[in-house]
Amino acid sequence: MPVLDLVNEALREWINPYYYGIFLVMGINMILAMSLNLVTGFTGQLHLGHAGFMAIGAYTAGILATKGGAAFLPAVLAGGVAAAFFGFVVGLPTLRLRGDYLAIATLGFGEIVRIAILNLDITGGAFGLRGIPRLTNLPIVIIAVLLTYVILHSLIRSRVGRAFIAIREDEVAASAMGIETTRMKVTAFVLAAFFAGVAGGLYAFWFRFISPGSFGFLLSIEILSMVVLGGLGNLLGSVLGAGFITYLPELLRTSVPAVAQHRMVFYGALLVLAMIVRPNGLLGTSSEQGWLEMWLARRKAKHAARGPARLEAAAPGQDGADGRSGE
């Protein structure tokens, strides 16, 4: 931890606090988007209640810190575990549903969490939970993003990950191949809930105040749009999508007044445009390559043709290809 504090001091010196805050929220959103991608992108289950898991993690961490005096790391991890527990309880019955029905059930779950938090005493009800210390910092979030990426990336390349993808491609066929589909779906759901809970904990320790209104249905949709924009079933795409969707409103907000005033129109129009131009997201899905990858591949081919293979080690292209599933 002392090393992290030193790094944080250096970062704070180096980055203007305004951008520091934006980067930090970007990181939290990246964790949320990557974890949702595990369920929606890789396992193919439409899940509209991810903000609910984030809320459980945020409140668990917040309550442990304010009322139990818990330290940062145990509180954040407990937030993840609590969310994972609810992921299990909710996932077991609902993941037997498919498609639209699952979407409605998860949507209902997100609303139940919000209403429950609103009516409990321990959560501070409508007033929200306040007095949480500010312990999240940028180095911690960067480490959390990297860990999430590495864990999910290796998971997807494992036997379990292949089973997830098999379920997405054809659930009946996967079941016929001997994959226990419900068990696998619940596993994906629980893991995603854990990471969302951790993101919620980081959120609580950054904003210091959480209220039921912060975790509404719209947040779930926003996380989903990060995943879809980045590319369903593309882990690196979620990172890019989260960064884009976090910064775009702020960029529009601080632009010329005419744009800033109607920025939600521009924001929506840009998303629609992105989906028309790149229906598979920025980095594409497993079934089709995205423009960034195609562009990188073309560059790579050109350079390879010329001789020097310096760009062959270009990490983004490599990572992008690996992040995609099922090749």
Add this chain to the structure above:
Amino acid sequence: MSKVVVRSLRARVGLVAALAALLVLTAGAGVFAQQTVVIGTLGPLTGDYASYGVSVANGVELAVNEANASGQYNYVFRVQKEDTRGDSVQAVNAINKLIELDRVTAIVGAVLSGETMTAGPIAQDEGVPFITPSATAPAVSEIGDYEFRNVITDDKQSAQMIDYVVNTLGLQRIAVLYTNNDYGVALRQGVEAGVRAAGAQLVAVESFLDGDSDFTAQLTNIAAANPEALYIAGYYTEAAQIARQAQRIGLNVRIMGADGFDSPLLVELGGDAVEGALFTSGFDSETDDPAARAFIEAYEAAYGVKPDMFAANAYDSARIIIQAINQVGPNRAAVRDAIAATTDFPGVTGPTTFLENGDADKPLLIFEVQNGRFVRVR
């Protein structure tokens, strides 16, 4: 050849003369130029709560424009407005931008309680004084010593209303119907405290959620408790519907509320069902006070609408900040101390003094709906 030399010489002389003149001018300007001080404001300028945020931004802007035009101040003031859409996360970005990029000396905002709870602690940490003209949640005053609040809190509003109906109107049996959000719950707590203090009876407590439109179940329970007055802790849209539905089920009691009622739409939506309803508010747009009248006219001239309580509180808050900066200079800590020392500031919302916890102590007005108009009764 020589012609060219002469011409270029003349040009050179001209250039030197022009430069010298410029130098004198800028030097003179340097002596007389006033330092520009930036005052920030943040709130929802777009989105669902834009009407509040726009009023606040207009109020601040009007105060600053008047100060600059008056020529009485040692500084030139500039307003930097930031839009939050009422979102807690965007409010953090907005206040970071005001503090770190725009280098504001003080801030008017935030507007909603939720955004103030996330943005306020940052200003506190960075030592930037801020006055919220509208965040009424009781917890806001816990943010710290750089937080000031130029609006009367929810719980005080409802407690004073109960005091009025019990001790002035002589009603004893009180029921409360609250919306389950921070506003409604804080008002309900004030009602409970007020009933206890006045020695009256709280006969029914019912709640509803934001966006509900059918209140018959709750009203039936309330009617069964046979109250004399019903406190509706919510906004005008719900209050109007509740009043209409109460009338329909034959619950004819005195209706009371807080500043959430303070909109012409209350009468438009509620019709004769809200006739006789009482509510508390911090600003009377029909006032006879000359200073307040001047404000109302200037505001109407600038923005084409009548100012509401948000605009009036923001106008007063900005003027308190301007006065403080003028006294002690653009030093954040010194400005904080000057704001804290504000005593009986002649605001358009009445004489304003800041208490130890940063809350403003100023008069609270009570209005009654009479023939579809808001008439001040206290």
